[in-house]
Amino acid sequence: MSRILTIAGTEFRIARRNRWVTVSALMMMIFALVLTAAGSAPSGALAADRLSVVVASLTSLAVYVVPLIALLLSFDAIAGEVERGTLPLLLTYPVSRAEALAGKLLAHLGVLALALLAGYGLAAVVAILGDRAALAGLPALWRLGWSSILLGITFLGAGYALSSLAGRPSGAAGLAIALWVVLVVLYDLGLLAVVVADDGGALTTQALPVALLANPADAFRLFNLSASQATAAASGLGAAAKTVSGVAALGSILIWPVLAFGLALASFRRLQP
């Protein structure tokens, strides 16, 4: 454990020096402020408390931003050490590859958690200051918080896997961007196209729920939206989302982090320094 903490300490220090901590926290805070301000308008009409509405907006935002921050933090983790020539050195120390990877994960998760705390916390403070009834939305925000952490672990793991696979930082960056575009942007567009073309057929009712659960970003969105009735309209796939149970979505967002870390470890173990 002390070896994991040692590596985590070094990685966190590097992230802080590289301004990752500041930049990601500022980014989340600005988004949260903008969404809180914008989200206050329709709250009366939907008869939901102000914070619940903000949580719905934050969910849509987090689907994009959390994977992005996670991939940015992780793509260099292994490939950078390969390029600097420090990976062979690290591996001659009495540290297992699992410990090294866990240390990096712990540090990057810390950076992500700080950013989320700053962003979500600010949103909560602003919403509650404006409307005491917004306190009712705190459970939804809490749920968004820990599910964002799970989503973050999934994409950090994916980033490490790509970083080991690429072996060079530039290659790893390319793969990370490709993964983000495919899973977060193109995947949903593809599914939407299928839904429109299928027009309520078997694909929509049977294959679509599976496809949504198979993508950690979609499962994350479904989990948070299914729990929050006021916000089904916030998702383009809102109607289809109703066919997926919240429990199944929870299962998906719990399994993905484990799978992703396993994938990262397998990929890292294959790497010959």
Place this chain on the structure above:
Amino acid sequence: MTPRLTLSQLTKRYGDVHALTDVSLAVAPGERVALLGHNGAGKSTLMKIVLGLIGFDGGTVSVEGAAPGSTAARRMTAYLPENAAFHPALTGRELVCQYLRLRGQPGAQAGALLDRVGLAHAADRRIGTYSKGMRQRVGLAQALIGQPALMVLDEPTSGLDPVSRREFYALIDDLAHAGASVLLSSHALTEVEARTDRLVILSRGRIVAAGTLGDLRARAGLPLSATVTPAPGAIAAVRAALPPDADWRDGQARLALPVTTKMGFLSRVAALGGQVADVEIAPPSLEDIYTHFSHATPPDAAEPRQAEAA
């Protein structure tokens, strides 16, 4: 004394390329062994196998009875990689502190270690501001952690200025006196000459020569080089007394002497008395010996070498 590191008939292939063939080598406690060879001769591959970073195809490797890369072997082995560039955002102290903790040592020793490699003044500066030589010293500092039993140093003095090199070898001497086994590779032949106990020359993945410098010199049987400077006005007399194959340039004669003829040559030159202003005899340099062995074809390697060339 039982060797600390033992390689026996080690073989490593990358596809069709024979990176190492039948390499056998033992390093005793307190012994300093230098691996010499061209780029691609197999030095780094050998080191990575000893460290357990890569596998091998045949033979055995043992680090004090433990398998390379096992936790027991890693605990007693220190490594200095070639041209390591540590993360530029960390300071030297932070980096060494991390490596100390990974070996289960208190991080507070970082200052003393950095002082030992002459980096105390820059301990709290970021590594991004360090010169190549300073980065190399940081690498050396981490290799000193916990008095390792076996030190594997890949081109340890590249990037160091001559004074730093001397300090570096003084450190290695201390460690060897304290019982550490040192396996290092180098291109700088003249420096390993005086500073190591044994030389191992690798060529195309095979050991083509191994032994002390004296052993290798005797085995190579290379001629000595002699330079004779005649006194003013005595050139003709000296020329007549020396063998006709002497190479005359700038008023000096240069000769290649077989080792066995050294004394006879000296007495002939001495007989010339005042007609000779100066005479110098130099043994073959390490470069000559290295070139001799690294170009020599090992007797049993003729076939694969031709196959590779084809």
